[in-house]
Amino acid sequence: MSRTFLNNNRGVTPVLSSLLLTVVAVAAMAIATTATYVITNNLRDTMSERVIIEDVWFNNQTRTIDIYIRNIGKTAIQVKAVYVNYTSQNFTKPFNLEIGQHKWLSIYEVWTPGSLYHINIVTTRGTHIEEYNTAP
Numbered sequence: 001m002s003r004t005f006l007n008n009n010r011g012v013t014p015v016l017s018s019l020l021l022t023v024v025a026v027a028a029m030a031i032a033t034t035a036t037y038v039i040t041n042n043l044r045d046t047m048s049e050r051v052i053i054e055d056v057w058f059n060n061q062t063r064t065i066d067i068y069i070r071n072i073g074k075t076a077i078q079v080k081a082v083y084v085n086y087t088s089q090n091f092t093k094p095f096n097l098e099i100g101q102h103k104w105l106s107i108y109e110v111w112t113p114g115s116l117y118h119i120n121i122v123t124t125r126g127t128h129i130e131e132y133n134t135a136p
Helices: 002-007 012-047
Strands: 051-059 064-071 077-084 087-089 102-107 116-123 128-134
Touching (some): 051 116, 051 128, 064 116
Antiparallel strands (some): 064 102, 077 087
16 A cells, blocks of 8 residues: 555646746746836936036136036936037046035036037936036
């Protein structure tokens, strides 16, 4: 009788398949939960990023364009790139603004009086701050 009991494997396959299916489902949900957390956390930071350009000065002595920027959002920002007339420019790096902080950003650009300049500032999270200004 004990030999027939050990050779009877009819119940093993459904139990193993159910167990494997449960492990796969739990692993998939763990990955989905982690991905959702990462995506929503990044989205929340990006949406709470608010920066404004308060003033632009075309400095005659240093031949720079000086931009006064204020962080009015709910997260700190870091400027990744600055474009003047769609051309990448050098600026004072690293340029970080904490919540409520404001300061000058200097762009080393030779400018022409009376010309129109499109200034585009890009943060590390992809926020664009754009403005058109005419040099005096």
